[in-house]
Amino acid sequence: MKKNNTRRSFLKKATLVSAAMTAAPTILAAGYEQKLILTKNYEFLNYSANDQINLGLIGSGIQGIYDTTTALQVDGVKLVAVCDLYTGRLDRAKELWGDSVFTTRDYRKLLERKDIDAVIIATPDHWHKKITIDALKAGKNVYCEKPMVQNFDEGKDIIEAANSSGKLCQIGSQGMASLGNEKAKQLYEDGAIGDIVMLDMQNNRYSAEGAWQYPIPPDANPDTIDFDTFLGEAPKVPYELKRFFRWRNYQDYGTGVAGDLFVHAFSTLNHVISSHGPNRAFSTGGLRYWKDGRDVPDVTVTLYDYPKTETHSAFNAAFRVNFIAGGNSDGSFKLTGTEGSMEIGQHAVKLTRSKLGMTPGGYSMIAYTEATQEKIRADYAAQNVDTRASTLNVGETTWEAPKDYKGGHYDHFYNFFQAIRGKGKIIQDPTFGLRAAGAALLANESYFKQQPVNWDPKAMKLL
Template sequence: MKHHDQTTRRFFLKQSAIAAGAILGAPMILRAETLGNGSSAAANSRMGIGFIGTGLIAQGHLRSFAGMKELQAVAACDIRQSKLQDALKTLSSKGATSVMGTNDYQELLQNPDVDIVCIATPDHWHAAIAIAAMKAGKDVYLEKPMTLTVEEGKAVVAAEQKYGRILQVGSQQRSSAHFRIAANLVRNGLIGEVKEVYVKLGSFPPPPENVQIKPVPDGFDYDRWLGPTPFYEYTDERVKSIYGGGWRCYWDYGSRKFGDWGAHHFDIIQWALGRDNTGPVEFIPKGYNGSEFHHYRYADGITVWRDKDPKQEHMIRFIGTVGEVHVSRGKIATMPKELVRHRFTDSDIQVYESNNHRQNFIDCVKSREAPICSASVGHRSGSICQLAAIAERLGRSIEWDPAAQQVLGDKEARSMQDRPRRKGYELPS
């Protein structure tokens, strides 16, 4: 990737590690023995974590990971100098000393004290950084959706296997008791045969038109922010980091609401239906052949509808032949009502149990076992987001072969499984 000269390229929280240890009682940073050989970590070792992207969702990661007894925050990276400085202050408040700061993720990955990385950039940067991190021998916590495109997803899965790394996708609803109960109820056939699923995603506004082109603000590496995507003159709206829109409105950087709430809820639907190693076969956009709602369909006929019932109280509604399961963050309901209190036994199907998504990742880094949302799982859920987006952008139905992982009979749609990358921002191998 290109390197750019900036006045402030590296920042350091300037405290001597020796002085910090003497004054603050800070532990010595030791590299965990898990890294590189897959053996158990020494009981007294702490793994070094680096943070790449320190904006919205990263705020929780900075505080939570830095507060874990197994970890020591050693580096942070952001292309906005102001956000990087804020991150360094946050880490300092959590007791992290001698933290390296940089606007170049490659520099962070070259730091031998970094054992694991937390990646929380916009979607268009996920794949390249995750692959580079695994190639550099780091384990990865990667925000959802795992990638921007289907082909990027395949590449991340291949890298996870090639380099023998642990990768956890930040689909944290899998580590929630309510979603786990819902998945177990559906998996065990307690609502009968599932016929339909209703899911609430909401909507983003379209990208704003005729916005003011401005000079790139000081302390912001805009070319690096654009990365592999097409070049556009700078506007505040294009790079704005907000949950309700900003860069999330643009197809260049994400899959709009499919890659936003869809990445969470489609993931739970996959889990509950037991389809983490496969996917739907057809995606039908709203308006195509009179379709009132966007939907996708599995080979056995189960259909997932987007925003079909505006009065639906829960984010996901599983509709079976003898009952229903309704689930959202923090709440679950069933029809019949008493079903939610069903007691599962050892003879029942019970999905992977995790009660803390970040801790599950750290536990798996130490054990070298698969986390609850590995790259292969995140790729299958992400593919649904990406294929739904392709269907919406083209305004027509597309057929998908989940075994071959290829669009069928539509060359234009198949070409959209990948996207051109700007020179200098090629995907690592």
């Protein structure tokens, strides 16, 4: 573990100094409490029609629309083509982005277009590998939605295709480039929480929509939906609308709560602490409420072991998802270390530093005589374990994004398009994407095998 020389002086730099320079923070007698504003600089240019990045969307469902809407907020980006297997979504694409947008139900026709520079792939998970590789071979830069892969053994092929194509491939965990992640990474590397010992992630939902029971349109039928193409290499089954519109509920097409939600947390965690990921996982849970034909759990708890590396100590992580949370829809992501904790979100980071209790209190002293208690107190006082500095080094700082912040989703696309223009680098390349997806998929592997599973995070393979 590389110790950061600034760790012991972190409070002085990050709180007292910044407090003196910040308008009206509150400094408490026994600690501090303050709020600071995060900032980020963007390059805004007027691009000519000949200098636009022409974009194609493959998979114009919920996430595909959110992705494209965000991508088009970045200067110099134009949508020229959309592909989806349901004609209603193609109609929606023209409604959103104009009749001039080319639409097709065959993604290969989109990739054949010479005017497309980059594509967003927002299909069901079981199509990610094939379409990503085909797009790279067609000379397109790729933004592939998370998780990058549905199965462990698919990732190496994507990495090889990206390397050989010379094109960019960025994986789409929306919060990766957020101000919150950026600040949390800086704080961790400065030693703000000491050595990490625990990560707690939870996501609670209490709605049918949150549990993936998405509405099925009334015009959905075998003529408006290419169900056979949707199945791809998945097992052949009879035509069923629920499988098409609620594909996340099925192992054949999705990756369950792990691939949908855990992968975001692993992307943030691995980025903030510069880690390759965990080496062991154990998952439990069950299908407790949404018994609608799905074959993945709606309640799950997974425990992960992270090994000691040059950038972090050995620690544990707990991931919890509940799709029937009794009215409590919320979520959190909290890193706890030996000297503090950080609650991390896309728009804010809250750092809390507390005093470690080193002297005995009334609970343990009650068994001794008054005279013995006095001697014990004198002995601890002579050791000076509770220094004045440790008493002052406690408090809470919250860094918040400004009200006009466009969000981590925008930042992730901004980085992607800047990298295409040769003005920056992407954060989440296919190797990073495989490590995040692989860690998440360990939960499924453990859950269905009903046993712990081991993973080599460097080699990115099951053991």
